[in-house]
Amino acid sequence: MxxxxxxxxxxxxxxxxxxxxxxxxxxxxxxxxxxxxxxxxxxxxxxxxxxxxxxxxxxxxxxxxxxxxxxxxxxxxxxxxxxxxxxxxxxxxxxxxxxxxxxxxxxxxxxxxxxxxxxxxxxxxxxxxxxxxxxxTVRDFGRAPEPVGLPHPEDSQFVLYRPKSLLLPEYDSVLDYVPGAMFEISPEARREYDLKQTEHLDALSLIKRSRKKPMPSTRSVAVADIPDLLTERAREIWNEAERILQGQSVDVGDWLANDMDEYEGPDQHRLNDLRKQLIEEMRDVEGFRIRPYYAVIHADGDNMGKVLSALPNVEALAEFSAKLDRFAEEVASKSPGYATVVFAGGDDVLALVPMNKGFAYARFLHNLFEEQMASYSPRPSLSVGIAFVHVKEDLREAVGFAMQMEKYAKAIDPEKNAFAIGARTRGGTEVLYRDKWDRADVVEELFAFFEQKTGPRGFPYEVAEEAERLIAVGADQSVARAAYLRLAGKKEGAVPDLPPIGGPQDLATFANAMKLAHFTTRSGEEA
Missing domain, CATH: 3.30.70.2220 (CRISPR-Cas system, Cmr2 subunit, D1 domain, cysteine cluster)
Known part of the structure; x- marks a missing residue:
């Protein structure tokens, strides 16, 4: 056969x-x-x-x-x-x-x-x-489902079109509504799916929502590095807060950030007291910060089509596929405890991590992929997008920003093997940086530098302004380096060493890297 x-x-x-x-x-x-x-x-x-x-x-x-x-x-x-x-x-x-x-x-x-x-x-x-x-290129356009109207609350001769789904607006909401009310979701539906009053959802979104596996909130993702820093007394406080919050619609991350509007339990005062105790206990612990930002990581293999086309037969394809499967398995099994892996399949990874761990985790994924691909020549590589976003940013926007960063990384050159970092503030301002993985040490050193709080806070922005001025006047490499050293000489504290640069445009790029490294030190009061 x-x-x-x-x-x-x-x-x-x-x-x-x-x-x-x-x-x-x-x-x-x-x-x-x-x-x-x-x-x-x-x-x-x-x-x-x-x-x-x-x-x-x-x-x-x-x-x-x-x-x-x-x-x-x-x-x-x-x-x-x-x-x-x-x-x-x-x-x-x-x-x-x-x-x-x-x-x-x-x-x-x-x-x-x-x-x-x-x-x-x-x-x-x-x-x-x-x-x-x-x-x-030939799409199947199936017939859309027939709309199912709702009775008009004031005139039974008319029906109302259902609201569009908040998450998949090509579909109508399928929820039950209160009879005689204008698009008021039934209390039973709101309880069943943990819905807000305006959260009209389609069938596919409700199928997702009905899978009630626990997942950390974005607040908890942002502080997922803190458990490793806790003192013995702080651990006791943390565990008690977790016990009180079990089964609630808020979690320990919301509690730590004092974002408890949706808490419906009887222990609000006790939780407030526990939070004060933990912050006091951890006040002098190095690295303890309640950050309002986290990182979305999206990784994808480079030039995979070319790699697959070079394989001689189906047996070789299956062997390559097995290595991709092992990569995905190791992402799930070897990821640090602070990482929340959303998806790992083939050469594709989506994960959520604390902002200050974002670059380290991206490098972990890159190294893991290289280990699996070590026997191939040329060796396939992994490009990674890293998006720093606020915990209250719409998840669709946050994930979309990470995917945009991954594409931005891949656009660096045809060979790729790159990373891109983007930070988006609550006000909508964005700072972007990209580079090849063989220059990752430069960025890693900057993150470590600013994590130690040793750098003048405004220095990256002063360098960025000076670089823009030098670009406008067509300054050369020596002038750009001299300008950096002049600005550094005015500061009392230490500043990062300037790596080799080719001119003011490279200086501007380095300034962006410093801005991003400084951005990861933000605490709750700077949200």
């Missing part, structure tokens, strides 16, 4: 995962997409003779599945798609306090699915690249 190489691409991936208000939505979105891949692999399993992506049925499913099959590949692809849709419809049917008809209709139309196949031979994988690119 003939063998075929079958490739399935499914989604949407980034828009669906990032369409989140809470960190648990973010995690649930990635887990749901992985589960859909598992469902399709299970459907294909009887016909599979070799797994390529992932390298085994136990591997993490990213948004691409590639397998060698026997049988009719068209029918196998159709069956896989139907299996994934059934899973979504079944999940929608279990939602409570919703319009079931509309919820199941949305589940049926959500999945983006593309499949291509070719007879298995030496050039099969490369042919699939072109076939998939061509297939994706």
């Amino acid at each position: 003939s063998e075929y190489l079958l490739r399935i691409s499914y989604g949407p991936v980034q828009p669906f995962i990032s369409a989140s208000r809470k960190t648990r939505d973010l995690k649930a979105g990635s887990e749901l997409l992985v589960r859909l891949g598992k469902e399709m692999l299970e459907e294909l399993a009887p016909a599979v003779t070799r797994y390529v992506f992932p390298s085994s049925p136990d591997g993490t499913c990213a948004n691409i599945l590639e397998v060698v099959v026997q049988g009719d590949p068209k029918e196998l692809a159709r069956a896989a798609k139907e299996r994934a849709i059934r899973y979504l419809v079944d999940a929608a049917s279990k939602l409570k306090h919703v319009n079931q008809q509309l919820a199941e209709a949305q589940a049926k139309t959500f999945l983006e699915f593309y499949a291509v196949w070719t007879e298995l031979d030496e050039g099969a994988h490369e042919r699939l690249d072109g076939m998939m690119a061509a297939r994706k």
Whole structure:
């Protein structure tokens, strides 16, 4: 019987995962997409003779599945798609306090699915690249679900269109509403899904919200480095606060930041007292800061298409895929305790970490990837985007900023192997910096320098202003270096050493790196 190489691409991936208000939505979105891949692999399993992506049925499913099959590949692809849709419809049917008809209709139309196949031979994988690119230029525009109106509260002859979903606005809200009220979400639905009154959601967003696995809030992510610093007495205080907050809609990060508006328990005064005790206990502990910013990390492999095209056969592809699977497994198992891994599959990673750990964690991912790819020549590399964002920034914007930084890193040159850091203040101001990983020591030293609070606070901004002036007048390298040394000589405290520069533009870039390093020292009072 003939063998075929079958490739399935499914989604949407980034828009669906990032369409989140809470960190648990973010995690649930990635887990749901992985589960859909598992469902399709299970459907294909009887016909599979070799797994390529992932390298085994136990591997993490990213948004691409590639397998060698026997049988009719068209029918196998159709069956896989139907299996994934059934899973979504079944999940929608279990939602409570919703319009079931509309919820199941949305589940049926959500999945983006593309499949291509070719007879298995030496050039099969490369042919699939072109076939998939061509297939994706032809979109399937399925019929949108019929709108299900709501009774008009003042005139029963009319109906109202449902509000659009807050997270996926292409869909209507499926929630139950209070009869006779204008778009007032039912109390039962609000309790079931932990909703705000204006949080109108579609079926897919509610499926994510209904997966009630605990996830740290962005406040807790921002202070996730603190547990390693706690004294014995501070640890006792921390543990008591955690016990009081168990089952509440706020967590220890909200408590530490004194952001307790949503707390509904009876122990508010005790929690206030515990917070004061912990801050007093930790006042002189080096590194203790209640930061209002955290880092979103997005990593992605460089030039992976070229790497895969150079592999001679399916066996080599499967071996490469196994290394990607091991990379994803090690990200999950070896990440430091302060890291919250949202997704790790193939060469793609999304994680949340404290702001002051953002660059170190990005470097950890890069080194881990290089270890897995060490046997390949040329060796594949990993580019990483690092976004410093405020804990109250919309998660969709925060994740989008990290993805923008990853693209900014990759735009540095065709070879990539780069990183980019971006900081966005509450006022909307952005500072950006990018460089190659072989120059990472320069940035690492700056982060360490400013973490020790040894640098004059305004110095990076003075250097930036001077660099802009020198760029405008066309100054050369010697003038730019002299200007830096002149500014440094006016400061009483130590300033960072200036690395080799080619002119005032390099000086401006270094100033941005200093700004970012200084930015990570921000505490709560500077939010």
